[in-house]
Amino acid sequence: MTPRRKGSGSVYQVKDGRWRGTIEAGWTSKGTRRRITVSAKTEREALRKLRDKERDIARIGLPAEGAGRTLTVKAWAEQWLSIRVTQVRQDGYTADRSAITTWIIPTIGHIRLERLSATHVRQVIDKVSAKRAASTAVRTHSVLRQCLKAALAEGHTIPPSVFAVPPPKLGESPREDIPLPHARLILATALKRDDASRWFAAFLQGLRPAEARGLTWDALDLDELTMDVSWQLKALRYNTPRDRSSGFRIPADHEVRHLVDAWHLVRPKTAAGKRIIPLVDPMPELLTSWKASSPASPYGLVWPGLGGRPKKDPEDQADWKSLIEMAGVAREDRAYDLYEARHTTGTLLSSLNVPEPVIIRIMGHSSMISTKAYIHASxxxxxxxxxxxxxKLLEIA
Structure with a gap:
């Protein structure tokens, strides 16, 4: 056995010929001595590893009990996902799981956590960037950082260099506002349809599609002329996909209202998403007319799907596609996206020099400069x- 200074551990050779280094680390939760160990083929390598481990302990403290050095990215990522499912919304968990299983594990899943480097992080980014949009690469990089930060918090050794890799640059979104002449044509065409209120709400209230599909009649006050946008329609996952009696994956701090099957009304991600929006002409008249002729919905939905059930996104998108085809408008290279109606609202508000707090209130945005003490828009x-x-929208073109 190689002598070392008192309290700094020891290095010795075991029966299979390898060299092992140990550091005394107090006591385990079971009351037995706890030792941090390293292993190598040679004594010199074992001594080097032991010095590296001592530096790690001096820098970030002792690893948590049970946090082994041999844990791979794949093994940890799977553990992290099992925790993550209880912490975030379903959409967030689904995106995290996709990044982990599609890109991170296939690319660097076999690498041990303590052997990760900046090169490995860049390998993941490059793999995503070669096949997907920049937004997917940015999202995957963010998920990898969150996953590894959680590993660090659990006491696993993560080299600092992996956190120094900057995220990929995010390209411009292909979504734009709809030119005013085309927006007017779409709304003029919508007036020929029973569901005109759905499309006027997209342009005049700036509703997100999930907000529109989750809007209920009790959220409308046709006397005070207001719309309470506090919920979005989402289909949540079952705890056990093949067992519908298993309940749903709902983080403890999230508020939801169950409608039917997997369909729920879910609160927005931020407090800014909950807002009261005024109804302006011609919305009150359109909604009153629609209420008299709309399909009956046992869930009180303003714009329900077939049979009064919650409307699926593909149904909503198909109705939008039908509308813009009737209007005969499109971009040179593609059809207009439904979300671009909301972009049009924001662009018009900005072009009319509406103060930023008012725009934030109407659109349900959060802002880095917004605080509770920020000017409250009435x-x-x-x-x-x-x-x-x-x-602007209803002027004759």
Missing amino acids: LDESRVALEQVST
């Missing part, structure tokens, strides 16, 4: 702003 200010948008 409902009256929002109404004036949307009346200007309505005037």
Whole structure:
């Protein structure tokens, strides 16, 4: 056995010929001595590993009990996902799982956590960038960082260099606002349909598709002329996909309302997503007309799907596609995206010099510069702003 200074551990050779180094690390939860160990083919390599481990302990402290050096990225990522499912919304968990199983594990899953390097992180980014949009690469890089930070918090050794790799640059979104002449044609065409209120809400209220599909009649006040946008329609996953009696994957701090099957009304991700929006002409009249002729929905949905059930996104998108085809408008290279109606609302509000707090209130955005002490936009200010948008959209082209 090689002598070392008192309290710094020891290096010795075991029966199979390898060299092992140990550091005394107090006591385990079971009351037995706890030792941190390293292993190598030669004494010199074992001594080097032991010095590296001592430096790690001095820098970040002792690893958590049970946090082994041999844990691979794949093994840890699978553990992390089992924790993650209880912490985030379903959409967030699904995106995290996709990044882990599609890109991270296939690329670096076999690498041990303590052997990760900046090169490995770049390998993941390069693999995604070669096959997917920049937004997917950015998302995957973010998931990898979160996963490894969680491993570090659990006491696993993660080299600092992996956190120094900058995220890939995010390209411009292909979504744009719809040019005003085309927006007017779409709305003029919508007036020929029973569901005109759905499309006017997209342009005048700036509703996200999931917000529109989750809107209920009790959220509308046709006397005070307001719309309470506090829920979105989502289909949640069952705890056990093949067993519908197993309940749903709902993080403890998330508020949901069950409708039918997997369909739920879910609160927005941020408090800014919950908002009261004024109804401006011609929304009150369109909604009153639609209420008299719309399909009955046992769930009180304003724009339900077939049989009054929650409307699926493909159904909503198909109705939008039908509308813009009737209007005969499109971009040179593609059809207009439904979400671009919301972009149009934001662009018009900005072009009309509406103050930023009012735009934030109407659109349900959060802002880095917004705090609780930030100027509070009144409902009256929002109404004036949307009346200007309505005037712009309904002018004769």
